Amino acid sequence: MTIDNINDSPADPVGAFLFAVDALREIQSAMAGLAAMEVSLYAAVFAQAEQLTASMSSPITDREMALRTASAEIGAALRVSDRTVQRRMSQAWDVTHGFPQTFEALRAGRITPSHVNVILRASDGVPPGEARDAYETIAIERAVETPPGRLAAILPAVAAQVHDAGVNERHQRARRERRVEVHDLPDGMAELLAVLPAVIAHGMFDRLTSMAKAVEGVEVGDERCRDEIRADVLGDLVLGGGPIASGDGLAAIHAHVQVMVPVLTAAGVSERGAELVGSGPVDAGTARRLLGAASGWDRVMTHPVTGAALAVDRYRPGKDLRRALRVRDEHCRFPGCRQPAHRCDADHSHAAADGGQTHLDNLALLCRRHHVMKHVAAWVITHLGNGVLQWTSPTGRSYVDTPTPTLRFVPSGLDPGSDDGLDPGEP
Incomplete structure (x- = not known):
C-alpha cells in the first residue's frame, strides 16, 4: 500500500488494523526522510552563516555572531527559540x-530522528576514523530493529568495544557536564533536574527515601505518599538546611523572583491565581504566603482597555522606571525568548548616544545574548505602542513581539470604578 490510497481501508476489522499498521510504518519512514531534509538545510545554513551575514547591509564577520544572527532569523520565522535553532544547526553539521x-539511514527512512539522537549521544569519545565507522555500522544495524530507548542502553557498550581508551575520557568529560536546571510544568509546578555522578545521585535518592520513610505516617492525618514526602524533604534540605516546620519551604525562599499578584488576590477578596514571571500560574494561597514575607509591594496601574502597564510605584522609594519596564516586559523581548526580567538588560531601542530618550516607549528588556546581537548585527526595534515591539532583521524581514497581557479582572459584583479601597490613587 501507499500513503496515496490511505482511505482504501479493508472492511473487515483485522484487515483494517493491519492496513493501519502498514500505513503508520510508511508514514514514519516518510517523516524520517523529511527530517533528513531539515537536517540538510540546517547544516547548509550552519556552513554558510558567515557568507550570508557578510553580504547583509551591516556585514558580520565573527562566526559566533553570524550563527546567532542566522539562528535568530530562523527562530523568529518558525516561532522557535533561537538557542534551539542554533543547537539544531550544530547537531545537523555533526550528523x-x-x-x-x-544520515543516509535517516534519509532512507530506516531509522528515526530519535535513533539519530541516541547514536550521537552514545558516540561521545569515539574519534573519527576507523573507530567511528565501526561504531556507526554496529549502531545502525541495531537501530533498524531496536526502539530508541533500548538502543540507548546498548550503544555505550558498543562505543567502549570499538574504542576502549575513550571510556575514562568520556566519564571525565561527563563529570564536567554536571549541572542543575529547572523546567516549568503546567499547573504551577516545575521540575528540578540535577545531572550528577551516578554514585552521588543514587546516594542522594537513597538518603531522601530513608528520611521519607522515617516521617511516613508519623503524624495523624498526613496523607502524603512517599514520592510527595521525598520531594518535600528535598525542598526542606535545600532551602532551610533541614526539615522546616511549615512543611512547604516557602519561608526560606530568598531567591530573586518576580511574582505578579492581582490586588484582589493579595487582599483575600479573590482566589484568582498569581503568575511567576517567566514561568506560569501560582495558586492564590502560595502567592499570599510569599507576599507575607516580601519587603515591599509594587503597585501596577494599567490601561483600562488594553491592560498595558502605565506606571508602577512602591510603598518605599525605588527605581520606578526599571520596575515599570519589568512589569511590562516580564522577560527578554526577542521573539520566543523567555529569559526572566532579572537576567535582562534595559536597552535603549534608539541609542541614548543618538538622542534616544529614557522612557518606556524607548526601552526594552533584552537578555545579554540578544542585547549583544541587536547592536552587533544591526537588528532594529520599533515601538508600535502598548509595549508591542517590531524587530527588523538585517535581511529586512520584520517580526512582531507582543507583551504578556496585563489585564486585571475583578469579581462580577464589584464595580471597577467604585471606591472600594482599590482606587489606584490610594497608596
Missing part, C-alpha cells in the same frame, strides 16, 4: 559531516 552512515 551530515561526522556520521554519514547515520
Whole structure:
C-alpha cells in the first residue's frame, strides 16, 4: 500500500488494523526522510552563516555572531527559540559531516530522528576514523530493529568495544557536564533536574527515601505518599538546611523572583491565581504566603482597555522606571525568548548616544545574548505602542513581539470604578 490510497481501508476489522499498521510504518519512514531534509538545510545554513551575514547591509564577520544572527532569523520565522535553532544547526553539521552512515539511514527512512539522537549521544569519545565507522555500522544495524530507548542502553557498550581508551575520557568529560536546571510544568509546578555522578545521585535518592520513610505516617492525618514526602524533604534540605516546620519551604525562599499578584488576590477578596514571571500560574494561597514575607509591594496601574502597564510605584522609594519596564516586559523581548526580567538588560531601542530618550516607549528588556546581537548585527526595534515591539532583521524581514497581557479582572459584583479601597490613587 501507499500513503496515496490511505482511505482504501479493508472492511473487515483485522484487515483494517493491519492496513493501519502498514500505513503508520510508511508514514514514519516518510517523516524520517523529511527530517533528513531539515537536517540538510540546517547544516547548509550552519556552513554558510558567515557568507550570508557578510553580504547583509551591516556585514558580520565573527562566526559566533553570524550563527546567532542566522539562528535568530530562523527562530523568529518558525516561532522557535533561537538557542534551539542554533543547537539544531550544530547537531545537523555533526550528523551530515561526522556520521554519514547515520544520515543516509535517516534519509532512507530506516531509522528515526530519535535513533539519530541516541547514536550521537552514545558516540561521545569515539574519534573519527576507523573507530567511528565501526561504531556507526554496529549502531545502525541495531537501530533498524531496536526502539530508541533500548538502543540507548546498548550503544555505550558498543562505543567502549570499538574504542576502549575513550571510556575514562568520556566519564571525565561527563563529570564536567554536571549541572542543575529547572523546567516549568503546567499547573504551577516545575521540575528540578540535577545531572550528577551516578554514585552521588543514587546516594542522594537513597538518603531522601530513608528520611521519607522515617516521617511516613508519623503524624495523624498526613496523607502524603512517599514520592510527595521525598520531594518535600528535598525542598526542606535545600532551602532551610533541614526539615522546616511549615512543611512547604516557602519561608526560606530568598531567591530573586518576580511574582505578579492581582490586588484582589493579595487582599483575600479573590482566589484568582498569581503568575511567576517567566514561568506560569501560582495558586492564590502560595502567592499570599510569599507576599507575607516580601519587603515591599509594587503597585501596577494599567490601561483600562488594553491592560498595558502605565506606571508602577512602591510603598518605599525605588527605581520606578526599571520596575515599570519589568512589569511590562516580564522577560527578554526577542521573539520566543523567555529569559526572566532579572537576567535582562534595559536597552535603549534608539541609542541614548543618538538622542534616544529614557522612557518606556524607548526601552526594552533584552537578555545579554540578544542585547549583544541587536547592536552587533544591526537588528532594529520599533515601538508600535502598548509595549508591542517590531524587530527588523538585517535581511529586512520584520517580526512582531507582543507583551504578556496585563489585564486585571475583578469579581462580577464589584464595580471597577467604585471606591472600594482599590482606587489606584490610594497608596
